[in-house]
Amino acid sequence: MAAERLPAQQTMHYLSTRGHSAKPQFSEILLGGLAPDGGLYLPSAYPKISAAELDAWRGLSYASLAFQVLRRFATDIPEAELDRLSSKTYTGDVYCNARPGEDAALITPLRTLEHAGAQSLLLQALSNGPTLAFKDMAMQLLGNLFEFALAREGAELNIFGATSGDTGSAAEYAMRGKRGIRVFMLSPYQKMSAFQTAQMFSLQDPNIFNIAVKGVFDDCQDMVKAVSNDLEFKVRQKIGTVNSINWARVVAQVTYYFKGYLAATTASDQLVSFTVPSGNFGNVCAGHIARMMGLPIHKLVVATNENDVLHEFFQTGVYRVRKSAETFHTSSPSMDISKASNFERFIYDLLEGDAERVRDLFLKVDRQGGFDLSGKPGSDGDEFSRVSRFGFVSGKSMHEDRIRTIREVDASHGLVVDPHTADGIKVAREHIESGIPMIVLETALPAKFNETIREALGRDAERPRGFENIEALPQRFDVMAPEVAAIKRYIAERTGL
Numbered sequence: 224m225a226a227e228r229l230p231a232q233q234t235m236h237y238l239s240t241r242g243h244s245a246k247p248q249f250s251e252i253l254l255g256g257l258a259p260d261g262g263l264y265l266p267s268a269y270p271k272i273s274a275a276e277l278d279a280w281r282g283l284s285y286a287s288l289a290f291q292v293l294r295r296f297a298t299d300i301p302e303a304e305l306d307r308l309s310s311k312t313y314t315g316d317v318y319c320n321a322r323p324g325e326d327a328a329l330i331t332p333l334r335t336l337e338h339a340g341a342q343s344l345l346l347q348a349l350s351n352g353p354t355l356a357f358k359d360m361a362m363q364l365l366g367n368l369f370e371f372a373l374a375r376e377g378a379e380l381n382i383f384g385a386t387s388g389d390t391g392s393a394a395e396y397a398m399r400g401k402r403g404i405r406v407f408m409l410s411p412y413q414k415m416s417a418f419q420t421a422q423m424f425s426l427q428d429p430n431i432f433n434i435a436v437k438g439v440f441d442d443c444q445d446m447v448k449a450v451s452n453d454l455e456f457k458v459r460q461k462i463g464t465v466n467s468i469n470w471a472r473v474v475a476q477v478t479y480y481f482k483g484y485l486a487a488t489t490a491s492d493q494l495v496s497f498t499v500p501s502g503n504f505g506n507v508c509a510g511h512i513a514r515m516m517g518l519p520i521h522k523l524v525v526a527t528n529e530n531d532v533l534h535e536f537f538q539t540g541v542y543r544v545r546k547s548a549e550t551f552h553t554s555s556p557s558m559d560i561s562k563a564s565n566f567e568r569f570i571y572d573l574l575e576g577d578a579e580r581v582r583d584l585f586l587k588v589d590r591q592g593g594f595d596l597s598g599k600p601g602s603d604g605d606e607f608s609r610v611s612r613f614g615f616v617s618g619k620s621m622h623e624d625r626i627r628t629i630r631e632v633d634a635s636h637g638l639v640v641d642p643h644t645a646d647g648i649k650v651a652r653e654h655i656e657s658g659i660p661m662i663v664l665e666t667a668l669p670a671k672f673n674e675t676i677r678e679a680l681g682r683d684a685e686r687p688r689g690f691e692n693i694e695a696l697p698q699r700f701d702v703m704a705p706e707v708a709a710i711k712r713y714i715a716e717r718t719g720l
């Protein structure tokens with residue numbers, strides 16, 4: 224589709240959920256995280272997609288669809304560039320880890336898991352990217368957007384973060400070999416699975432630095448916090464992050480809700496529901512935005528594991544974050560969160576853009592550990608009664624549920640699903656309705672979480688081609704004590720700044 228023939232877009236500005244007065248455009252928030260007042264960025268209005276437009280999108284490739292979504296949000300980047308970056312990102316070569324029988328060129332292929340009467344359960348594969356988890360869907364685009372934006376400004380960026388698995392590897396695979404970008408990633412020494420360790424440490428790109436910290440994940444996170452609090456160091460070393468609150472990551476994820484909808488329907492007056500295995504509310508937040516844009520989504524089903532902060536809210540209207548000691552280490556570890564960092568975006572919409580109240584509620588989260596919108600005497604508001612208008616419902620899946628679901632899906636369909644997707648399937652079944660396809664988002668391939676697959680099935684998960692001997696590849700990483708001074712020295716020596 225020739226970009227120059229499209230009608231011009233209205234300039235999109237962004238606001239902070241806590242009301243900061245600046246109204247930046249997309250490029251200005253691309254490389255950043257929180258707004259200056261601690262809020263999260265949202266578009267000043269959601270672009271609306273009509274049923275006619277939606278029907279016109281039916282024939283589009285994933286890359287063209289991503290361009291159509293992106294051009295409505297990134298209005299300060301030339302459309303020809305957005306088109307080029309989408310085409311470069313969403314190819315069958317990048318998302319090549321499709322299962323046998325799946326068409327990699329579809330990027331997020333949809334398969335029917337069950338079809339009984341008017342009830343159907345579908346699985347949308349978001350896990351065919353280089354690190355076998357859904358974070359590649361957005362992170363790969365982010366890498367290309369970052370490279371473009373930095374080149375345009377003649378700038379450079381040093382991404383610094385901590386990981387216990389999925390996010391760090393997705394960031395490294397997205398940024399490897401990119402001009403103007405270095406990645407410094409902390410991980411707890413000898414605490415990740417052999418597969419995850421091999422995935423990260425086998426990268427030989429000179430702009431990727433893996434630092435194994437002699438400690439636990441919390442030690443790594445404390446080091447990141449300490450460095451972030453040293454503003455002088457942060458500015459001089461051009462330190463940035465790529466955490467899940469980054470707005471561009473959320474936008475990139477909006478596309479696969481459109482793609483899944485179009486693949487599951489034949490006309491744009493039909494409804495579908497999505498079930499989303501959730502932790503930080505990043506993935507399902509994109510579903511919420513797609514729905515606000517007019518995509519006919521009936522229900523957005525939030526599936527949590529034992530860490531049920533979100534399920535509790537969608538059941539009761541009470542948002543109560545957990546302390547580290549109350550956060551369980553589970554067999555769906557990428558959903559082990561104590562608070563849902565993107566949740567503030569939904570609360571802003573639930574409160575109809577009352578930024579002052581959003582700010583008060585989230586200051587209360589910091590000071591008192593939560594807020595209550597149940598409407599009961601003494602609560603902070605009664606907006607819980609409005610949640611259903613946004614389509615949200617929820618469910619919870621525990622270790623036994625996920626093991627049982629992995630077994631059952633393997634036995635009935637000959638398909639091995641990963642533990643996070645199993646949580647999704649378990650909860651989806653509780654919310655499936657006649658005549659409305661239920662799409663479960665598959666957030667990882669099982670090879671990544673083989674320990675749990677062995678427990679459930681007594682055999683190893685199949686590995687995509689090219690991953691057979693990943694543990695045997697030479698590894699490149701540095702080991703460090705959990706000392707802030709040491710990591711600062713390490714970074715400065717390598718940036719030369």
Ligand SMILES: *Cc1c(COP(=O)(O)O)cnc(C)c1O
Pocket residue numbers: 356357358389467500501502503504505506507557558643666667
């Ligand atoms: C990150 C992740 C999730 C949770 O996604 P959120 O955006 O944090 O809600 C679920 N499954 C897998 C495999 C993940 O990597």
